[in-house]
Amino acid sequence: MIKVSDITKVYQMGAVQVHALRGVSLQIKKGEFVAIMGSSGSGKSTLMHILGLLDVPDSGHYQINGQEVQGLSEDARAGLRAREIGFIFQQFNLLARISAHDNVALPLIYGNAPGDKTPDQLLERVGLGDRKSHAPNELSGGQQQRVAIARALVNGPPVIMADEPTGNLDSESAADILQVLQELHRSGLTVIMVTHDPEVAAAAERIITMKDGQVLSDTKGAGGTAESRSGNVESRRDGSSSLRRKPFREFAALLAQASRSLSANKVRTALSMLGVLIGVAAVISVMALGAGAKVAVEAQISAMGANLLVVQPPRPKSRGVSLGAGIVSRLSASDAGVIQDSIEGVQYACGSVNGNVQVTFDGNNCSTEARGVELAYETIHSMTPQAGRFFSEEECSSRARVAVIGTTVYEALFDGQDPVGQTIRINRNTFEVVGLLPDKGSSASEDENDQVLIPLSTAMHRVFGEDYVREIEIQVESADYIDSVETAVVALMNERHRVTDPENNGYETRNMAELQSTMAATSNTLSMLLTGVGGISLLVGGIGIMNIMLVSVTERTREIGIRKAIGARRNDILMQFLVEAVAVSLCGGALGIALGGGFCLGMRQFAGWAVAVQPITLVVALTFSVFIGVVFGLWPARQASLLQPIEALRYE
Template identity: 45%
Template sequence: MPLRAGARIALRALVANPLRSVLTGLGVIIGVAAVVTTISIGVGARESTRQQIAALGTNLLTVIPGRVSTPGGVGQGVGAAQSLTVEDGEAIAAGIPAVEAVAAEFNRSAQVVAGSRNDLTNVSGVTPNFPQVRNWEPVEGAFFGEEEMRSRGRVAVLGKTVAESLFPEADPIGQPIRINRVIFQVIGVMASKGASTFADRDDIVFIPLSSAQKRVFGVDHVRALYVKVRALEQMEAVLGQVESLLLGRHRIADGGEPDFLIRNQADVVQAFQGVNRTITVLLAIIAAVSLLVGGIGIMNIMLVSVTERTREIGIRKAVGATRRDILLQFLVEAVTLSVTGGLLGVALGIGATRAVTALAGWATLITPAAVALAFGFAAGVGILFGLYPAQRAGRLDPIEALRAE
């Protein structure tokens, strides 16, 4: 029997009992819609977290000084070592191709004075490429460049919080401020980063690293190197290369305790995404269970249908239908139910996802993979749960079938 004939017979049977067909399909429709919606919400949440974290500088390795053990056995905390230098950063940028740029920072709390106002804030000496490396640009004025770095320029860029506390009314650009009695000129104001978990990240003043080291604090080392890696996939490799490069530069033998620590921002991202993925998978499993229940609904109705139509099966067999013809007929019927339900479910799922975005404002992302997964699963459910009733129909003894009422 050609498939076209099978499809026609199956469609006729479904159309003959529209209410039952719709109710049977409803299980699959709701299941597929649930799968599409949950995956879209999950993927959307994952994508928006990824973007938020990427804004912080995702592919960033942070090198900080390690702990110091004095000969007397008095341990000092992480960050106490004074061995990390700008030259370390330059060596990393020059020596590792996968590194896009390295910014260096020395920061310390200091009193900042502007006219009659003063503020205890975080004074951060950084290299001119800091905005590029940390994805953090000024909104007003400009950041300092290589020239100010070379000349230990007395220029400052204020964080939003500092700008507002020192210059509540006036435009800070061009105004003088004093940091530890050294006079700086404000040339820019940074964009607001907002508060992180632990601190107000806008409570900061940037000055050239050279000025901070020589003019303000009188040190030679740095407190952090920010290593921007070209691609997220290279993070692990670059981490290893930075480590061995620094170990070599600091003349630390194999097995010796390094005087620095490397932190990977990508780890944080991965942790976030891991949680996200777990939630998405959990939701998808719940949705899949509802799809499974829909499939059982199909099997239930198909079994009833086989019993109801026993006589029809007998007639078909008498006029020459093979076991396979009958099996195919009922299978096509089940698959038609589940595929139609799947298509409607995809439409409903897309609609529900849009509604969630519109009403709750959640970020959602409908991926072709999610749609294909849900639809494929629905078709699979139809075949799986249609097969048993179809086999039962195919195996019916024609004489018994013809005798049935």
């Protein structure tokens, strides 16, 4: 079953070369119980490690079941080790954070074809059926070694290798373990045991004695002959084709192991999550506040009217007397009608005046803005009253004292009463309330509901004593007409009011689309800046994860060696540590989303800020947190996967 020819192994210890094996050759047949013994430094453990594919010789040949081992990749050796060999170590090498049952089941993650006994059945076989849920620190030394034996058998390997299996046990426990090994031998398994104790070696049917890296003798032991075996075990050299690996089972096992590992170091895990948590929360909050600000800006611009131009009187830019005759040009109430009738592309035009007023009703009063407008104002600004009506054309021409009030004014004056038909006083003038405006929302700088609308003629002659309008609002049919209408309106007003120096004293317009674009660009720039701050937080969190994972690799070097000894490939170790890193960042990201969402809700509830948490923001933040875990967890995971099995097992 096993054949080695002239294998050598030399260790470089500083400037000194230590020849651990010097041309060892031997054969072990299927079903033999072989004890390899010798004093410390004889090379017996090195030979065991090479036979168990945990180490490779410097020269020579090694065949197991006719397959040449020399030249195989590390992953190929791991696959062969998982199928052909079960290990029993002197130090037991059980994982401390999992139960006896989970320790026994561990090789099933990495093996292609499990044996015919379940972990529970194997624990029953070694007399620990009632202790399967206990952790290793809750078991005696003998019981831990029995768990190690069950683990070695779970994949049904034809070869069991035991490295000083009784070295850390009392005499009674040692006798029990030897009995178990003899039972395994009688069932047909090939058992190779390393020991320095002649009494233990006597339990084998063949004793190979080593000294100074060479085979000193090869004799029969007192443990019986091959003919005493009653069973037969066939090698599963091609086991990889009998049962394929199960990715879902492996991934589920990786998740369970990651959960156990992270929960075992709760404080460290929480600290490594903290950076990602803060970064994701910052990104969520910033993007939500930025999106909310953008929505608020769009709402304000929309409240002003779609495709809206605002014409204002000239503001003289030259010193001294302007406009030829020294007459200051204004906007008249008739200009709006002329603009609407004479310029192509104009849908509506509406003049307006405004000013602060005191409004009273039945002992209640408030300070608000009164705005004198024309009928088109209702359409331009989507101001159709939610109760009552807008004033009529006849009321506009007759300077009627009628008013349509905003919801803020209504709440301040009417205490829930129906305002329609009630009489209010605006700066000592009585007005009849004919309608209640729709709720247009508010921002930190302006409340669109805190106003009273009255007919333009009434405002000019009865309230403010104005002869001219402050501005004219123009709604253009479509955005395609805005530039041409803007040019035509300025030219018309300059001509109509005889402006002689239009470059310095011409009429001005404000384009709401440009204002909206400017405000949105400013909001986007601010959002990008703050998102960058959140990204830096995520970067810092990722570096924290990398540091923690590097520490974890160092602390768990022996665990990595154990996993590789029972068949774990490089990718298995890589994925295990990568899953842990991603789990940390994913949990941190999820908590960051919760924290960021809670912060946004708090700012909206208590500070009145506009926030808009968009689903794409959550997806991006969570995806980026996973990306952070993968990127910063990859290098530590790779470092873990590159560890050689024997070096990892010898750690500490």
